[in-house]
Amino acid sequence: TRISAGLRHAIDRGELAVHYQPVVELPSARIVAVEALLRWTPAGGPVPPLDFIPVAEETGMIVPIGAWVLDQACRDAKAWHDRHGASLTVNVSVRQLAEPGFAEQVLRTLARTGLPASALVLEITESVFVGVADDAAPLLAALDGLREHGIRVAIDDFGTGYSSLSYLTQLPVDILKIDRSFVPADPADAAGGDHAFTRAVLQLGTSRQLPAIAEGIETQEQARLLHDLGCRLAQGYHFAKPGPVAHVEAAFLRLN
Ligand code: G
Numbered sequence: 001t002r003i004s005a006g007l008r009h010a011i012d013r014g015e016l017a018v019h020y021q022p023v024v025e026l027p028s029a030r031i032v033a034v035e036a037l038l039r040w041t042p043a044g045g046p047v048p049p050l051d052f053i054p055v056a057e058e059t060g061m062i063v064p065i066g067a068w069v070l071d072q073a074c075r076d077a078k079a080w081h082d083r084h085g086a087s088l089t090v091n092v093s094v095r096q097l098a099e100p101g102f103a104e105q106v107l108r109t110l111a112r113t114g115l116p117a118s119a120l121v122l123e124i125t126e127s128v129f130v131g132v133a134d135d136a137a138p139l140l141a142a143l144d145g146l147r148e149h150g151i152r153v154a155i156d157d158f159g160t161g162y163s164s165l166s167y168l169t170q171l172p173v174d175i176l177k178i179d180r181s182f183v184p185a186d187p188a189d190a191a192g193g194d195h196a197f198t199r200a201v202l203q204l205g206t207s208r209q210l211p212a213i214a215e216g217i218e219t220q221e222q223a224r225l226l227h228d229l230g231c232r233l234a235q236g237y238h239f240a241k242p243g244p245v246a247h248v249e250a251a252f253l254r255l256n
């Protein structure tokens with residue numbers, strides 16, 4: 001396809017860029033981390049991640065592209081960690097995690113860029129952890145190896161993958177990212193049954209010391225509701241949209 005053909009040259013042609021979206025603490029809205037989000041702009045104009053990332057995964061191109069993202073993001077985040085103590089979260093596909101030598105690659109990147117392991121969070125989508133019992137074992141082992149070095153693991157899009165809450169207690173994870181579909185659009189609407197799930201996840205997080213990040217916070221009311229429910233970390237357009245390095249620097253000046 002056109003996408004897979006174009007992706008093969010995307011790195012060499014300098015068409016890839018990493019944007020960043022702040023993760024903030026509630027209620028202060030100070031930035032405590034940034035999420036790296038890949039952008040691809042070939043000659044014809046930008047292609048949305050939801051269009052090209054699945055193709056990159058199917059073709060295996062996500063392996064070199066993911067390595068490029070990690071390197072770029074660690075270099076950019078080094079300064080934010082030095083100046084503000086901010087962490088970096090990077091999305092990792094199961095295809096990358098399954099690659100032999102992935103853990104070594106991550107450790108080499110940290111050594112090269114000077115970002116400490118304690119400042120790196122790898123985001124894995126919840127689907128990696130469900131319904132793949134046998135094939136999952138080596139992936140979970142790879143995650144555990146990284147965690148032994150102090151790298152943290154977050155479950156992304158949590159709540160969309162149908163894993164039971166109790167199953168969570170067996171997974172090698174440090175952070176839950178509550179998918180934005182579970183954040184009530186209008187907190188004043190008492191019919192919003194979404195509360196129950198969010199509340200349960202936050203309670204589980206408290207009992208197991210698993211911090212949660214609420215995604216997709218678009219209004220002050222949502223931020224207040226999540227804080228009232230006991231959520232300490234949030235991300236969303238209400239605080240800052242994803243943007244290039246200069247955009248993040250401005251957000252640090254505005255919020256920290
Ligand atoms: O930035 P945006 O909302 O358009 O991202 C859409 C999806 O693309 C998100 O689910 C996100 O996890 C995924 N994504 C963004 N950047 C990367 C990346 O560098 N690697 C992988 N594997 N997924 C990414």
Ligand code: G
Binds near residue numbers: 180215216217236
């Ligand atoms: O799957 P993942 O959580 O990695 O996807 C992150 C995506 O969510 C990014 O593409 C980003 O652009 C998008 N995003 C971030 N904040 C908001 C928000 O407040 N509202 C909506 N609708 N999307 C958001």
Ligand code: MN
Binds near residue numbers: 035091123156
């Ligand atoms: Mn993510």
Ligand code: NA
Binds near residue numbers: 156157215
């Ligand atoms: Na998500």
